[in-house]
Amino acid sequence: MYRCFFNKGKLPSFQFLRWTIFIPIVIYFSFVFVNYSKRLPLKSLPLEETLRNIDNSVDDKIIKTLSPAAGISVKRNPKKSYRNIGVPDQRDEKLIEEVEKLEDNQEPKDLLSEIFRRADTDGNNLLDIRELAKWIHVKIKEHVDRAMTDNIGLFTAIDNNPRNGEISWNEYHAHFLKSHGFSEEYINSHNKRHPELSRVLKESIMRDRARWAEAARNDPERLALDEFLAFTHPESSHRALLQMVEDLFEKFDRDGDEQLTEDEFAGLPTDGIGLDLGDDQEKPVPGSEDRRKEFKHLIDKNKDGKADRAELLMYIDPRNPRHAIQEAQHLIALSDANGDGDLSLPEILNKMDLFLDSKMVDTEKSFHDEF
16 A cells, blocks of 8 residues: 655655555465365365364263273262363463473473373372373364464465465475475475485375375365365364265265264274274174264264264364373273272383373374374
8 A cells, every 4th residue: 555645746756655565465365265265165164163062071971981991990089070171271271381392302201200290180199080181182172273273374384386375296395305404406406206315204205195195185286275284184174074074974874874873883993983994894893882882972962863974073073072081091091000090100101102102292193193
């Protein structure tokens, strides 16, 4: 924008305002947003709306439903209230931020000791399943939210050749090489087979290429903003979660009525929803009775005996507290040496590698290994 001044007997003069430099930036982000909106499938919108209404309460009912499968006894502490164990507050998030600042600088033993101290909210030097699940749930939510926020900045930084609201594979590959210390000369004129690269980097490029192909729904060589999130953080992407739901329906909706029954859900694999879909549906699935309990208490919200896409989407969403509870159960089952259902610091330090790679500490790595 500019101001125009008229002086008697002279030609008009123009004075440009400083804020005009922001106009190209506003136009670019508007273009990215419009392009992003156009690519969203219309049928996904009602389902994505349900993500904002997920019930984040991790109460006794959910823990009772999930705990027997892991062989964990749930102890009650009458002095504490756990009705809103899954609802993080600002104090919880501040504790997470403080610990994350220490992760890159502390020795593993000191890091686990610090996390233990902060997660032990009643100060009895033991972590019960509620305390551990609450800590993990806050870590998961913080990771998902941060991934969605950081995705925009990373997308903008990579989208530069040309800056058109999409990222090509060549743009991403150049960013990958630059982030690993390669020169501009090498980036602009390298052999595509990368004979100079180590085996580890070559395998990383191959994995990226495979994930890229999975995320690209419109153009195999380019990703829009939402597709790029599915590429970098599928656990944080509505599009990726919706695709998992579609895959489940395609695989297990035997009568094709666009809903999963309890029997159909009981046939899902026990080691991951949507991540390992076996072909042998006639073979009895271990843990099917536990699946039925989960279906009745955690999925079928309207109690009609069937699960639609919205209900299943809420169930697989990483922010659903049941993921934190199941992770806590897994850690306790593998580390509770004395069988009291709680974890002491020595028990955690005795399984140091297990905890360092878990969602209790390294949430991002844990998710990416699963997806």
